[in-house]
Amino acid sequence: xxxxxxxxxxxxxxxxxxxxxxxxxxxxxxxxxxxxxxxxxxxxxxxxxxxxxxxxxxxxxxxxxxxxxxxxxxxxxxxxxxxxxxxxxxxxxxxxxxxxxxxxxxxxxxxxxxxxxxxxxxxxxxxxxxxxxxxxxxxxxxxxxxxxxxxxxxxxxxxxxxxxxxxxxxxxxxxxxxxxxxxxxxxxxxxxxxxxxxxxxxxxxxxxxxxxxxxxxxxxxxxxxxxxxxxxxxxxxxxxxxxxxxxxxxxxxxxxxxxxxxxxxxxxxxxxxxxxxxxxxxxxxxxxxxxxxxxxxxxxxxxxxxxxxxxxxxxxxxxxxxxxxxxxxxxxxxxxxxxxxxxxxxxxxxxxxxxxxxxxxxxxxxxxxxxxxxxxxxxxxxxxxxxxxxxxxxxxxxxxxxxxxxxxxxxxxxxxxxxxxxxxxxxxxxxxxxxxxxxxxxxxxxxxxxxxxxxxxxxxxxxxxxxxxxxxxxxxxxxxxxxxxxxxxxxxxxxxxxxxxxxxxxxxxxxxxxxxxxxxxxxxxxxxxxxxxxxx
Amino acid sequence: xxxxxxxxxxxxxxxxxxxxxxxxxxxxxxxxxxxxxxxxxxxxxxxxxxxxxxxxxxxxxxxxxxxxxxxxxxxxxxxxxxxxxxxxxxxxxxxxxxxxxxxxxxxxxxxxxxxxxxxxxxxxxxxxxxxxxxxxxxxxxxxxxxxxxxxxxxxxxxxxxxxxxxxxxxxxxxxxxxxxxxxxxxxxxxxxxxxxxxxxxxxxxxxxxxxxxxxxxxxxxxxxxxxxxxxxxxxxxxxxxxxxxxxxxxxxxxxxxxxxxxxxxxxxxxxxxxxxxxxxxxxxxxxxxxxxxxxxxxxxxxxxxxxxxxxxxxxxxxxxxxxxxxxxxxxxxxxxxxxxxxxxxxxxxxxxxxxxxxxxxxxxxxxxxxxxxxxxxxxxxxxxxxxxxxxxxxxxxxxxxx
Numbered sequence: 001x002x003x004x005x006x007x008x009x010x011x012x013x014x015x016x017x018x019x020x021x022x023x024x025x026x027x028x029x030x031x032x033x034x035x036x037x038x039x040x041x042x043x044x045x046x047x048x049x050x051x052x053x054x055x056x057x058x059x060x061x062x063x064x065x066x067x068x069x070x071x072x073x074x075x076x077x078x079x080x081x082x083x084x085x086x087x088x089x090x091x092x093x094x095x096x097x098x099x100x101x102x103x104x105x106x107x108x109x110x111x112x113x114x115x116x117x118x119x120x121x122x123x124x125x126x127x128x129x130x131x132x133x134x135x136x137x138x139x140x141x142x143x144x145x146x147x148x149x150x151x152x153x154x155x156x157x158x159x160x161x162x163x164x165x166x167x168x169x170x171x172x173x174x175x176x177x178x179x180x181x182x183x184x185x186x187x188x189x190x191x192x193x194x195x196x197x198x199x200x201x202x203x204x205x206x207x208x209x210x211x212x213x214x215x216x217x218x219x220x221x222x223x224x225x226x227x228x229x230x231x232x233x234x235x236x237x238x239x240x241x242x243x244x245x246x247x248x249x250x251x252x253x254x255x256x257x258x259x260x261x262x263x264x265x266x267x268x269x270x271x272x273x274x275x276x277x278x279x280x281x282x283x284x285x286x287x288x289x290x291x292x293x294x295x296x297x298x299x300x301x302x303x304x305x306x307x308x309x310x311x312x313x314x315x316x317x318x319x320x321x322x323x324x325x326x327x328x329x330x331x332x333x334x335x336x337x338x339x340x341x342x343x344x345x346x347x348x349x350x351x352x353x354x355x356x357x358x359x360x361x362x363x364x365x366x367x368x369x370x371x372x373x374x375x376x377x378x379x380x381x382x383x384x385x386x387x388x389x390x391x392x393x394x395x396x397x398x399x400x401x402x403x404x405x406x407x408x409x410x411x412x413x414x415x416x417x418x419x420x421x422x423x424x425x426x427x428x429x430x431x432x433x434x435x436x437x438x439x440x441x442x443x444x445x446x447x448x449x450x451x452x453x454x455x456x457x458x459x460x461x462x463x464x465x466x467x468x469x470x471x472x473x474x475x476x477x478x479x480x481x482x483x484x485x486x487x488x489x490x491x492x493x494x495x496x497x498x499x500x501x502x503x504x505x506x507x508x509x510x511x512x513x514x515x516x517x518x519x520x521x522x523x524x525x526x527x528x529x530x531x532x533x534x535x536x
Numbered sequence: 537x538x539x540x541x542x543x544x545x546x547x548x549x550x551x552x553x554x555x556x557x558x559x560x561x562x563x564x565x566x567x568x569x570x571x572x573x574x575x576x577x578x579x580x581x582x583x584x585x586x587x588x589x590x591x592x593x594x595x596x597x598x599x600x601x602x603x604x605x606x607x608x609x610x611x612x613x614x615x616x617x618x619x620x621x622x623x624x625x626x627x628x629x630x631x632x633x634x635x636x637x638x639x640x641x642x643x644x645x646x647x648x649x650x651x652x653x654x655x656x657x658x659x660x661x662x663x664x665x666x667x668x669x670x671x672x673x674x675x676x677x678x679x680x681x682x683x684x685x686x687x688x689x690x691x692x693x694x695x696x697x698x699x700x701x702x703x704x705x706x707x708x709x710x711x712x713x714x715x716x717x718x719x720x721x722x723x724x725x726x727x728x729x730x731x732x733x734x735x736x737x738x739x740x741x742x743x744x745x746x747x748x749x750x751x752x753x754x755x756x757x758x759x760x761x762x763x764x765x766x767x768x769x770x771x772x773x774x775x776x777x778x779x780x781x782x783x784x785x786x787x788x789x790x791x792x793x794x795x796x797x798x799x800x801x802x803x804x805x806x807x808x809x810x811x812x813x814x815x816x817x818x819x820x821x822x823x824x825x826x827x828x829x830x831x832x833x834x835x836x837x838x839x840x841x842x843x844x845x846x847x848x849x850x851x852x853x854x855x856x857x858x859x860x861x862x863x864x865x866x867x868x869x870x871x872x873x874x875x876x877x878x879x880x881x882x883x884x885x886x887x888x889x890x891x892x893x894x895x896x897x898x899x900x901x902x903x904x905x906x907x908x909x910x911x912x913x914x915x916x917x918x919x920x921x922x923x924x925x926x927x928x929x930x931x932x933x934x935x936x937x938x
Contacts, residue, residue: 233546233579234545234546234578234579234582235579235582235583255583257583258579258580258582258583301546302546400568400589400591401586401587401588401589401590401591402568402572402577402580402587402589405580405584405586405587406580406587409584431550431571431572431576432550432576432579434580464576464579465546465548465550465575465576465579466549466550469549469550470550470552512546512547512549512607515549515607516549516550519549519550519551
């Protein structure tokens with residue numbers, strides 16, 4: 001049986017989730033289809049930097065202005081996903097001070113607060129910064145958690161009537177003459193196919209949008225650009241550190257939740273590699289070498305893991321060579337561009353501008369549906385950001401402090417929904433990140449979790465120092481008890497989860513990281529008898 | 537990564553053996569245990585100070601977690617430093633009285649008989665319980681009538697006559713409560729051919745000040761002590777010996793780790809008397825003659841927590857074994873529960889006694905005549921909680937000398 005919607009959005013990254021929310025707030029019946037889990041593409045594989053726009057001020061004024069506007073909006077509507085850390089742009093002796101004045105001027109012209117401060121003052125504000133700096137500028141950077149941001153958009157979209165299906169892969173388009181009338185999606189959990197119809201289909205697939213567009217019969221010239229990052233074991237810095245020079249590799253160190261991140265590298269990769277990114281030894285070297293210039297203590301800080309994402313760079317339509325690449329937002333109405341009705345592609349842009357991208361896309365959807373509804377996503381707060389943290393904390397006063405603060409940090413006022421009445425629910429699944437049994441139960445019940453990796457994105461289970469050593473088996477146990485899966489599948493899921501953790505640790509497996517992974521292997525292979533072989 | 541590195545907590549591989557060995561976590565469900573309070577909590581506190589949990593006050597600072605840790609993480613130090621840095625609870629009158637062993641001691645010794653009788657009187661105990669929240673079930677250590685220091689001043693000429701000299705960090709307990717232990721130490725050293733001298737100026741080592749949050753005062757006293765120790769060690773080339781395992785541990789490790797005072801030049805020359813004496817005897821540099829008529833004495837040795845951390849209980853045990861009249865049993869190394877001033881506080885009394893339960897049972901079952909230990913607060917706890925008397929190994933040794 002075919003199901004009917006007003007709009008189908010393909011892609012469960014920040015942009016897709018943002019479009020689903022914007023549409024449903026404007027009364028449009030939306031369906032979101034994601035072939036994997038939410039935020040698995042570029043959304044979940046970047047710095048998590050809440051750009052002030054300063055980084056682009058000199059080279060790309062338009063992006064800079066978009067960033068600072070969205071920055072201020074996100075602080076308000078997504079406060080539980082944002083850490084207002086501020087950022088410093090350091091001039092090192094090798095950079096000189098020439099760029100600095102141009103930089104400050106460009107920031108101010110774009111509407112970005114930029115205060116030149118004394119290096120001594122900068123060092124007092126951020127003791128991890130390189131003391132060799134010769135200049136520093138303070139800007140309103142911050143950090144933003146992409147998983148929470150995406151989830152909050154999904155929760156709000158659902159609350160306003162949108163349907164969200166993860167693990168649903170679009171296999172075909174339903175094409176009627178010169179219009180896209182819907183899609184055929186494969187449910188990857190059941191193996192069944194289902195038709196979904198809508199007046200408009202939105203392609204919000206990031207780099208995978210290249211292939212989706214091809215399936216729809218149009219061509220978009222995209223260039224996959226890989227960016228690698230390293231995660232450090234704890235917060236090295238509490239203020240974002242940047243280099244005050246033209247944007248280059250490995251020049252941003254972001255404090256995100258309990259850790260710090262250095263990135264990124266940039267290299268072109270072929271399309272057949274985008275589903276399986278590996279971080280190379282050269283990239284690790286480069287990230288560490290450059291990172292140490294921002295914060296020298298990185299030299300002896302434990303590295304938790306390495307990962308890479310793919311930016312969807314789009315070649316300008318008038319440049320078939322693909323050399324002229326836009327980093328700005330690209331909304332393509334394929335009706336005007338290719339004569340294909342009912343199909344829109346939203347791409348380019350960045351995590352920072354996901355909301356604006358969603359707004360522009362939904363504006364276009366509205367025009368196609370002949371609706372006059374106005375965008376309200378810049379004003380309406382996301383679920384989780386609707387009450388001050390201190391207020392929520394007061395109401396949860398009986399929960400142990402680290403557990404309470406962690407759950408509020410992750411879920412905002414939604415933390416009140418966590419079952420916490422009895423000692424069993426307050427016992428911890430993940431000790432590094434203070435995830436309780438109650439929080440896992442909440443995620444299983446409300447946040448659409450299918451496996452341990454999904455659970456990690458919603459709760460940080462397995463993201464701490466031990467990388468799943470103590471929590472993975474406990475979490476699998478809670479999932480099995482909740483009836484999410486049987487013992488056989490629980491074991492397979494554990495193997496998959498641990499292998500996924502190892503993939504990130506392998507490029508940096510030395511010192512304590514290696515000791516930890518050896519100990520983890522000893523626990524799971526030696527004590528629990530878990531093996532890599534498929535169970536019968 | 538050096539041992540002194542700030543990021544020492546990252547060496548933790550989450551094996552959790554520290555929590556298994558933690559006496560406080562086993563007895564008190566409100567305490568999250570050393571792994572969570574230490575390395576795990578540190579990571580969260582680096583994110584936001586709001587993650588500091590006041591339940592860290594339940595840590596005994598026994599350092600048994602550090603002894604258990606296979607990754608060399610300074611778990612106990614991490615917890616104590618977090619308390620120093622983040623605790624919002626200000627020390628009150630009770631903390632001031634319990635922590636200022638020096639001041640309270642010097643006020644009490646001239647009036648010792650009166651003070652001892654007063655604090656042992658039930659109504660006074662009840663008032664102290666109600667007003668200061670010092671548990672009324674606790675027995676207070678008795679004060680001596682006259683300090684050890686005043687006795688030592690009278691020995692100056694006699695001690696100076698010995699060819700070799702050591703200096704002695706006697707600590708508050710020997711000075712105010714148990715001068716006979718100090719005299720026993722002097723007797724043993726003299727028998728070995730060594731004279732004993734006081735430090736130029738000695739203040740309380742400050743262990744109770746640290747655990748009660750009086751950090752500024754602890755630092756001031758530590759500086760005075762280290763200056764005197766430096767003068768003895770570097771100026772006069774004398775080792776500094778102590779009879780209290782906690783004082784010695786504090787001078788050697790806590791000053792550097794918790795108070796940030798550089799002790800590297802003198803640390804190796806600050807040691808426990810039993811270790812120094814054992815070395816003299818085992819190397820043949822000196823010898824002792826024991827009484828032949830001494831009656832048989834069944835002694836059970838208890839290893840104090842800070843002795844375990846120092847790794848030096850071996851020396852006290854071996855020394856006791858050298859005494860012909862002593863028949864020695866070594867008790868399992870476990871915390872007695874008092875942890876200095878911790879057990880005196882009303883809210884900790886039950887936990888304190890629960891921690892010690894196993895030890896008390898083992899002592900009663902051992903059939904010993906006497907318990908030996910190097911720590912004064914362990915002595916108070918065991919004497920209060922069992923039927924046995926407790927002596928320092930050196931007092932037992934002194935009594936056995938010819």
